[in-house]
Amino acid sequence: MTTAPGTFNPRKPMTPDGQTYHGDHAYAFYQIPVDARKLPIVMWHGAGQFSKTWETTADGREGFQNIFLRRHYGVYLIDQPRRGDAGRSMVETTIKPTPDEQLWFNQFRIGLWPNYFNGVQVAQDAQTREQFFRAMTPNTGPFDMGVVSDGVSALFDKIGPGILFTHSQGGGPGWLTAIKNEKVKAIVAFEPGSSFVFAEGEVPEAIPSAFDTVQGAAVPMEQFMALTRIPILILYGDNIPERAVDLPAQDSWRARLKMARLWRDAVNRHGGDVRLIHLPEIGIKGNTHFPMSDLNNVQIADLVSQFLKEKQLD
Amino acid sequence: MTTAPGTFNPRKPMTPDGQTYHGDHAYAFYQIPVDARKLPIVMWHGAGQFSKTWETTADGREGFQNIFLRRHYGVYLIDQPRRGDAGRSMVETTIKPTPDEQLWFNQFRIGLWPNYFNGVQVAQDAQTREQFFRAMTPNTGPFDMGVVSDGVSALFDKIGPGILFTHSQGGGPGWLTAIKNEKVKAIVAFEPGSSFVFAEGEVPEAIPSAFDTVQGAAVPMEQFMALTRIPILILYGDNIPERAVDLPAQDSWRARLKMARLWRDAVNRHGGDVRLIHLPEIGIKGNTHFPMSDLNNVQIADLVSQFLKEKQLD
Numbered sequence: 001m002t003t004a005p006g007t008f009n010p011r012k013p014m015t016p017d018g019q020t021y022h023g024d025h026a027y028a029f030y031q032i033p034v035d036a037r038k039l040p041i042v043m044w045h046g047a048g049q050f051s052k053t054w055e056t057t058a059d060g061r062e063g064f065q066n067i068f069l070r071r072h073y074g075v076y077l078i079d080q081p082r083r084g085d086a087g088r089s090m091v092e093t094t095i096k097p098t099p100d101e102q103l104w105f106n107q108f109r110i111g112l113w114p115n116y117f118n119g120v121q122v123a124q125d126a127q128t129r130e131q132f133f134r135a136m137t138p139n140t141g142p143f144d145m146g147v148v149s150d151g152v153s154a155l156f157d158k159i160g161p162g163i164l165f166t167h168s169q170g171g172g173p174g175w176l177t178a179i180k181n182e183k184v185k186a187i188v189a190f191e192p193g194s195s196f197v198f199a200e201g202e203v204p205e206a207i208p209s210a211f212d213t214v215q216g217a218a219v220p221m222e223q224f225m226a227l228t229r230i231p232i233l234i235l236y237g238d239n240i241p242e243r244a245v246d247l248p249a250q251d252s253w254r255a256r257l258k259m260a261r262l263w264r265d266a267v268n269r270h271g272g273d274v275r276l277i278h279l280p281e282i283g284i285k286g287n288t289h290f291p292m293s294d295l296n297n298v299q300i301a302d303l304v305s306q307f308l309k310e311k312q313l314d
Numbered sequence: 315m316t317t318a319p320g321t322f323n324p325r326k327p328m329t330p331d332g333q334t335y336h337g338d339h340a341y342a343f344y345q346i347p348v349d350a351r352k353l354p355i356v357m358w359h360g361a362g363q364f365s366k367t368w369e370t371t372a373d374g375r376e377g378f379q380n381i382f383l384r385r386h387y388g389v390y391l392i393d394q395p396r397r398g399d400a401g402r403s404m405v406e407t408t409i410k411p412t413p414d415e416q417l418w419f420n421q422f423r424i425g426l427w428p429n430y431f432n433g434v435q436v437a438q439d440a441q442t443r444e445q446f447f448r449a450m451t452p453n454t455g456p457f458d459m460g461v462v463s464d465g466v467s468a469l470f471d472k473i474g475p476g477i478l479f480t481h482s483q484g485g486g487p488g489w490l491t492a493i494k495n496e497k498v499k500a501i502v503a504f505e506p507g508s509s510f511v512f513a514e515g516e517v518p519e520a521i522p523s524a525f526d527t528v529q530g531a532a533v534p535m536e537q538f539m540a541l542t543r544i545p546i547l548i549l550y551g552d553n554i555p556e557r558a559v560d561l562p563a564q565d566s567w568r569a570r571l572k573m574a575r576l577w578r579d580a581v582n583r584h585g586g587d588v589r590l591i592h593l594p595e596i597g598i599k600g601n602t603h604f605p606m607s608d609l610n611n612v613q614i615a616d617l618v619s620q621f622l623k624e625k626q627l628d
Contacts, residue, residue: 002411002413003413008427010427010561010562010563011524011560011561013416013420013421013525013562013563014417016412018416019416019417020413020415020416020447021411021412021413021414021415022415022444022447023448025448027366029369050399051399052399055343079399084401085364085366085393085451086451087398087401087451087452088448088450088451089409089411090411091411092408092409092411093408094406094408094409095401095403095406095408097316097335097337097403097404097405098335099316099317099330099333099334099335100333100335101333101334101335101336102322102324102327102332102333103327103328103333106327112324113322130336133334134337134339137398137399137400137401137454138401138402138454140409140451140452140454141409210325246325247325248325249327
């Protein structure tokens, strides 16, 4: 919250003098079912996305919001600070409508524009594609890992213990939220992006890709150890090459998956409980960057439910 | 939708060449209850607001979303184009965090900052006030009556006949939506703002106020007549002076209420069915600019339910 210098004059209301401004909060929409399980699930979107990630899918099926409500979990959907309904940013920004949808089509591993991957778990009609493109909304302020993790941590302070689902760019600040707030009792990270935190002195070499360079971030050992105290499940979908390719979209995910494996090993080496599932390795094929809304999202939900049951979080 | 000139190169994904951009759509979150009534209700926010207007109140009670769901209406909550989750604007804009909350406190007729009006239907604790201030989100593109009414009209095309609730700034484009789309079967307008449409040649004199000048807009008679074919209920709350005062916040509402009465008379003169209720006149006191979330919002909902029943819309 900021206050402009001066004194508010009700006869000059358009002048900021003495007026306040609240911002950089997260926004959450929640539903608690009858006979709810003990721990609710907080679902956090990725880059360019908002709560819609978890709502009805682009082709009109139920998403993880309804699927997990039906499974008797309370469900909180977040818009992180400076995104969507949490648009009131404390930092000025300019939003430009720059055409970028073919970038996302490829980056989200739906295919190689204009072609879909063979067997991809996505409906291929024009209306679905349009709905998918429209399920984006811009940042209304600079993306800031500290601000967004503070916002989500404040939500956990308000609602108490819960399970955190993150997607993509939400992965990195998701780890920070668990470090900040012990009310985060487990994390299920869908295709976490480039930001993984390691203990100081243990950050692995950066991994270059045709898109960018994936570089681990260092935190004090004490903070890192917080991540060893909760069960963590990480899922990655299909069409991620194991060897370097010159296509930025796919190669970026090769580098991210590689860093995620190093991170799993680092956390587990310190006594943690991280499981990483690359879905094709267990026979689940065709998933994009959005396993929670792909055609087989009930199968993915089953996998997650099984994990929550195994960890006695259900 | 726009397409940048050139050809998309998947090896240069950050270049807009040949890429597309979809925007200026509305976003809607909906729930349809078991045994739903025939017509759903579409709820449209006002200036600076989003779907939250109708969700839980700043002091944590149920809002019109849940109240009308419990009364077996399907409920659609809108974020209009260029607001909240519908942030993908086709026009560039800069968002500045300009302190303005004391303006809104007064403009929304909660009181005269820092004092609350006597008997105002609002909880007066600090946490409620903070939640109320945080329930705002900026425009991500210029406010455009045509764009936002097109977006909401597209929603009615998709969902079929329904009842439209509007709030404040949503009032003006709400009339335009009903003109554009005969699937709008009734309108309940909560404190409509400054924009009222009259038939060409019948626009009344502008009404100056200490805040701004309220000026009716002209549309062809054929369009105006669309507004005579549906039942319309308009509600205004308390603390609106009948005579000019030198406080911009309150005087602006004097001018708007006066124009609303002229508009009611104009539509009804052409065979329309507009009812305007100034709540204090029927003994309901203390309402702010947000009757749908004020402490007596169940009483307000009862008034609306009675109207819908009387018009056989329930």
